[in-house]
Amino acid sequence: MSECASPHHARKDTPVQRFFADEVSIAADLFDLAAPSLQQPLVARLVPTHAALPTLDLHQDSGNVVVGRGKNIAEDYRVDTSDKLSARHCELIVDPVTLRVELRDLSTNGTFLNGRRLAKEERVALQNGDRVELTRPVDSGDDEQALGVVVNDMAANDQVKFIFQRLKQETTQARMSEELTCSLCRSIFHRPCSVLPCMHVFCAGCISVWVAQGQQHTCPECHESITGIHPTHRLQIRAENFLLSDLARRRTSEELAQLDAADKIPLSGMSIGKRSRSDDDDDDSEHQLHHDCGSDTARAVRHAALTFGHAVPLAGPQCSECRTPSPIDGFQCPIGGPHLRCSACACGFAARPLCGRPQRCHVCNFAFCHLYRAGGCERSDVMPFMPFKEHKPLSVLPPQTFNGNTIEQDILSTYLAARRILLQDAWSAALTKLEAGEWVPDMVLINGAIKADSPVCQQCVATVFARLLFDYRRHIAPHELSESVTKRPNCWYGKECRMQFYNHQHAQNFNHVCYQEKRKE
Template sequence: MTEVGEISGAKPCEEIWAKLVPSDSRYLDVEISSDEIVVCSEILFSSIHKCKWCKITRNSDHSSATIQNKRSNAIVVDGSVIQAEDTTVIRCGSEIVSGIDKEGYLSYRFNVLPGPETCQKQLKISMDAEHAKCCICLNIWHDVVTVAPCFHNFCNGCFSEWLKRSQEKRSSVLCPQCRAVVQFVGRNHFLLNVAEEMLKADSSLKRSNDEVAILDSYATILSNLVLNSGKHLRGKRAHSQVDQEADNASNPCPQCGTEYGGFRCNQTTIHLQCQACGGMMPLQTNYSVPQHCLGCDKAFCGAYWHAQGIAQSDSHRMCSRETFKPISEHTISRMPTSAHENNRHEQVITEKCIAHLGRTLQDVIAEWLAKLDNREIDRTRMPLNHGETITSATPTCNYCYEKLISFLLYWFRVSIPKYHLPPEASNRENCWYGYACRTQHHNDEHARKRNHVCRPTRGTNM
């Protein structure tokens, strides 16, 4: 016996907004055109026997729907059993089985089709490749950076070399394209995506791997840089007190005007803006104290000013050293909210496992940091930039530290034998979609009943 779905009461002229795609390609898709429809099942050996088995109601966000079980027995949605008349939310990719088991029933994948509004959002812009080329190397942008105020774009490596040579020769940095004085340069993630799409569309525009490696070795722009133009230093009239206050407001860096640690900013000094406090510090490329978090490439000033022996004051903003320090110097006493994909049920289970072992969260993290240093952990899913180079000695910001802790807690959990888990967790079946499951975020019952600290065995994230 096999059941096939069909729509009850659908009007052929209405626009189709979703489909139920059967797992068996021999059967047709169930097209959904009404905002509320009832799906019937047809038993193949009986062409006259049909019964309602679910009702699908389109939600107001137009990207999800609510499914109600209209059968007398249960159905299964994303691995969760839905009893008669119960409802749950389904999204694009949700799997629905029209019975309690798969024998005799088809499984369906719920697909939301792009509507007019979605199509408009997904509209791709046509762009001439000549308009996406760096005027220095004459190739498609690679790791593109944008300069201001002229807003011209260049490869990171190309402009980094131009910046280096400009600092050696003149007091201000000029745009390589229009010769305007550059006051700011930063990475442009939007244009980076545009360049990548162009290279996918036309592989002949790609550089060789050796060329890319050389270009990356030149790149020094990791975060937003503020460049001094030096113009106010060459003025023909003396500075008034108002002028001096304006200069201090535009360059709130302690080393602009005062020497600390043998260094004083000049008119060509490039400045970084701290992501934590917004204060400024000079970019020191040959300095041993790190100024960028290796997890997110953002600039933080706490470690730099601490090394200079400069304390925070009312006139200069600077963040605490606690905001940016080596991973091994961070401490943690609570479970990060991001752990186990924000699944609080899994977080509680991990907390119970740690307590059962008679250990603290800090003990467990120290153990798994040692495993990280010894390269005993698969880093494929590490949610940090430069994941292959990160060790316990790597300085990170607090945000990236918590992301790393969540990553290590996943490996701690999967290392625990099932029989050592708390009773409420040891008998659970794995969710088909594992840590990538979306249902765990909006269906508390599903999040509790299935184990989500496991690898996906279905779907696109396998």
């Protein structure tokens, strides 16, 4: 078998990108198991409309959070910019199962949702884009105009206003029950495990029995051949949270004991391959564990930290340079030397940041082996990694252009269409400016400012191009744009403005392809 065989390709109805995301999810499961996060995923946040106010983050395990100006309020949720707030002003409730977020008023002066004052102790579900005000709303007519031209000093007016932003989609109890039900035993997952490559999930005990009884190891749902089985740690957390909210769905201790006794899946997962006769003679219920880099499961299961670009020593499976010197410079990995895991082909390779050959994307810092290995990466056609200037020009406007402001995106698209300028032509013009050092994408990167020859992965190309289009649009001569565009005054907050995303009229009335006025360009 080759040192790094091509990964199992996804089925026709599954994009390659989804398969890669599944491998990343598996590795992240192991990483969380080894070093669990202090907090569960971020579900939503209350984004302030004034810089003096804090951003209120809500995690899946936040539970009931009280917001106010009292000294006993958690620092992350203490708002003391106005004396009109109560010590315990309102409560935010996060359902860990459905991810529903509710607001409850506890105050004296009132909590306002989209301009309506909530009744005392009233609970209301929050929707994406809702306005949450902890002080009485001001007259919106004059205030919105002032926001775009001058600094709207909310602190001076004692205004405390947030916009609710949902980051994870809300679901229902019934849908969660369906998603967390094992198709073999029809109960909520107990130690859920995903089978590779199809990623269907079953209880560890259930799939262990299924595999032990079957002559052909195929998935119980789709009947695709199983190459490996791996515990799904994150799904286990969701199942536990669900059972806390629905005690009637819990299994009896006898049922759990039976499942645990049948469970043959180790914490690190297992790979299933063809068994030799000696294997059959020894034990029909045990399955061969692969440790070759070419195995999908070996790549997906081992060293979860490699997925995130951390350099760690490889234990067991070795890269080609562990066995033989590199044909490029003669380097051979020392015993226990640090390795990275390629985000494209998922194989390990030596971590050598000073070798002169790029190993990481300049933007996301993920590891890629294409520019390091002799012969490149086997999946470079699917997930290219090369200098930015060598990437194929984009033919579609990146959705992150102008930070997602669709008004400004439409203006640029109209300009290009009216002058029959292809987006590829805009790419070429921007690349020329980047190579000359005249345009530098406004990005905060740990690797320093990006250049035309900086190594960039396919996923980050759109991000870099979107930032270059900001400069492209700013350098369009005013007489080439319609009067309805050029007569708009610059928003004081410029591209950093939050109102442009939830106030359509404000986004139309003010130009946001500019910098914040207090910033030196």
